[in-house]
Amino acid sequence: MVFTQPRRSAKTRGFLLHPLTLYVIFAILILLKLMLLHNNLNANYITMGLLDKVIAVGSLLLLSFWVWWLPRRGMIASLALLHLLLTALIYADMVYYRYFQDFLTVPVLLQARQVDALGDSIATLIYARDFWFFADWLIVIPCAVILLFGRRHRSVQTSSSNTGSYNGSDGGYILTSPTSRKKRLRRRLLAGFTALVLGLGLAAGPIYYYSKTWAKGLFDNNWWNVSMYNVTGLLAFHGYDVYTYVKDHIGSSPEADPADIEQVKAYFTDRQQSNTVERDQALFGKYKDSNVIIVQGEAFMNFMIGKSIGGQEITPHFNELMKESQYYSHFYHQTGQGRTSDADFGANISLHPLPVGSAFVRYPDHAYDSLPSILKSQGYSTNAFHAYESSFWNRYTMYQNMKYDKFYSKNDFVVDDPLGWSLSDSSFFRQSVEKMSSEVHEPFYSFLITLTSHHPYSLPKDKQQLDVGEFQGTMFGNYLQSVHYVDAALGSMVEDLKNRGLWKKTIFMFYGDHDNSITDTALYEKFLGRPLNDLDMAQIMSEVPLLVHLPDGAEAGTFEKPSGQLDITPSVLHLLGISDDSYYHMGNNVYDGSERMVVLRNGSFTDGQVFYIPSDDYIYANGTCYELSTHAKTDINACKAGFDRASERLHISDTLITHDLIRQFREE
Ligand code: GP9
Ligand code: MN
Secondary structure, three states: OOOOOOOOOHHHHHHHHOHHHHHHHHHHHHHHHHHHHHHHHOOOOOOOOHHHHHHHHHHHHHHHHHHHHOOHHHHHHHHHHHHHHHHHHHHHHHHHHHHHOOOOOHHHHOOHHHHHHOHHHHHHHOOHHHHHHHOOHHHHHHHHHHHHHOHHHHHHHHHHHHOOOOOHHHOOOOOOOHHHHHHHHHHHHHHHHHHHHHHHHHHHHHHHHHHHOOOOOOOOOOOOHHHHHHHHHHHHHHHHHHHHHHHHHOOOOOOOOHHHHHHHHHHHHHHHHHHOOOOOOOOOOOOOOOEEEEEEEOOOOOOOOOOEEOOEEOOHHHHHHHOOOEEEOOEEOOOOOOHHHHHHHHHHHOOOOOOOOOHHHHOOOOOOOOHHHHHHHOOOEEEEEOOOOOOHHHHHHHHHHOOOOEEEOHHHOOOOOEEOOEEOHHHHHHHHHHHHHHOOOOOEEEEEEOOOOOOOOOOOHHHOOOOOHHHOOOHHHHHHHHHHHHHHHHHHHHHHHHHOOOHHHEEEEEEEOOOOOOOOHHHHHHHHOOOOOHHHHHHHHHEOOEEEEOOOOOOOEEEOOOEEHHHHHHHHHHHHOOOOOOOOOOOOOOOOOOOOOEEOOOOOEEOOOEEEEOOOOOOHHHOEEEEOOOOEEEOHHHHHHHHHHHHHHHHHHHHHHHOOHHHHHHHO
16 A cells, blocks of 8 residues: 655655665765865875775765665664764864874774863864864754654654555655565665675775785885875774774784794894994993983973073073083984873883874783883882873873882872973972982982973963063963973972982983974974974974983083984983893984984984985875985985885884784793
C-alpha cells in the first residue's frame, strides 16, 4: 500500500531530504571548512589544489561511509554528529596551528589538561572572524533536530511501526511493504560499499602513490606534521596519527626493521670511535664533583640578548653575567610538539625529541642515558624544580625514569607570589635555592624550569619595568616585559647563590626552551631596526641563548660555532670528567673541538658554514640553502650532504626511542 502526501512542494522536499542530498551537503560543508583552515595556515609551498580536494573528499567518504548502513534516523543523527565533531576538530587544529604552527595529535590531546592550562593564551588565538567557521551550525542543528524529532517524522514513525516505514527518496511519506524495505536495505548496503570503495580510490590511492614517488619516506616517522599534511590532507593526517598511536600502544609494539637497528648500531659505534680521536681535553674533568645547576627559561629567545629599548637593556643581568661566562650566540632549540618537555628531553637525554607528540608522554618508560641518572650513579643528589602541576608533560612519571631523587613541583612550593600560570619566577628561584642549600647534599645536580614568561606574556602593571614604547600593549611588548622580569629574577638568583657560597662550587647554565610563537617578521624588523630575510627569521625563531658559568669564571667569551640543546649533556659530562663514550647520546661536546652539526626537529640543520631551511612540503630541492658567512642563498647542492646526514640522524634517534633500543642493546 502506498500513500503519498498531497503537497506541491513534495518533490523539492523529497530532493532536499534525500539521503544522498544530505550526505552531499555534509561533504560540501566539511570540505569548505577544510579549505578555510587551509587558507588560515599561510604555509609556504603548500597549496590545496584540485587533487588535494579529491583526497579530502575521499577521506571524508572513508570516515563516513558506514552512515549509509544505518536506518534513516540513525543516518541523520550520525551525519549531524560527525559534522559537529569534524567542525570542532578542524577548528581546534586551526587554533593550535596559530600557536604552534603544527596540528593536534593524539599524544597532544591526551595531555588535554595542558590545553586547559593554556587558558589565557587560547583566548588570544580566537578571532571574531572565526564565527564564519560555525555559521552553518545555525542551520544544520535546527534542521537535524526537526528531521529527527519533528512532528511529521514522529507521526510517520508511529504509522510505520504498524505497517511500513518512511521513504524520503520520492518526497512522500510512504508506507511500504517488507519487499520494498528489503530493496531499500540492499540499496543502503550498496551505497555504503560504494562510498567505501570510492573513498579508498580517491584518498588512499593517491596517498599511497605519493608515498612511493615524490613523498618517499612519508611513513618513515620523521616527516614533520605540516609536511605530512601537505601530502595527506588534514583528515588522513589525523587518521594516520590515530593508527600510529594505536599501533604503538595496543598489543606488543612492532619490531624495529633489522636494517634500521644496524644503522643505529653503526652510528653509535662510529660516534664512539670518533670520540676517542685525540681532541682538546683541556677542560676534561677540570670541574670534577662540582655542583651543576641548569635553568631552562620559558620562551627565552636569543634575539633580545644584549639589546636595549628606549635606552634600557632587555636582559641587563644576563648581559652582565656574560662577562664572566661562556655565551653561545648560535645555540639552537631542537624541540618539536613537546615544547618545554622536548627541550628538557634534548638537554637531559641528548636525543632528538620525536616528530609527533612529546617523548615524555609517549615513551616515559623507555630506557635513556639521562644526565641525572649518570650523575646519580656518580654520587650526586639529583633534583628537578618546577612550580607547576607535577603531571604536566607527564613529568612526574618521566622524572622517576630519569632518576631524579626528587621532583619539587607546585605542591612543594609556597605560592607566596602568584604570577601567570603559577608562582612567580622570583619566588620560585628563591625557594629552589633555599631547598638546594638545606634539603639536598653536595655535589648536586639541580634542573630548574621557569614559567613566568609563558605565552601570552601578560604581566600585571606593577611588574612591568620596561618602557617598550611603540610595542606598548602588544603581545610583542608584553613578551619583552616578561623576559625583562625573568632576567631580574635570574640576577637575584645568582646573588643568592653567591651569598650562600654555592656560586664558586657550581657549574651554572641557563638556556631558553623554545621560541615565543610570535612569528610576525615586521615586529622583529622594527625591534632590531633592520630588514630580515628568511634565514634571519629562521635563526631568530630557532636560536635561544646558552650561558655557561664555570665555577672559577674561566673560559668566558662569546662562542659563535653552532650548538644546540642536545649538546648540553655531553658537554656537562666533559667538564665533570665523565666519559660520554658508552652512552647513547647524539649531541656534540662543545669542549672537545670536534665538528659541529646541529639538526633541528623540522629538518633544518647547520654546520656553521651553511644553514638549510626545508620547505613545508619537505622536498629537498624546494628547501633553501644559505651560506652563513654572507647570509645569502647559495646553490642548493651545497646543503645536500648535510641534509642527508641530518635526516639520517633524526631517523636514528626516532628508531632508538620508539623501539626502546637502548634497553635492547644493554641486554644484548
Ligand atoms: C608548564 C610548562 C609550559 O609546565 O612546561 O609548557 P609549554 O606550553 O611551554 O610546553
Ligand atoms: Mn615552554
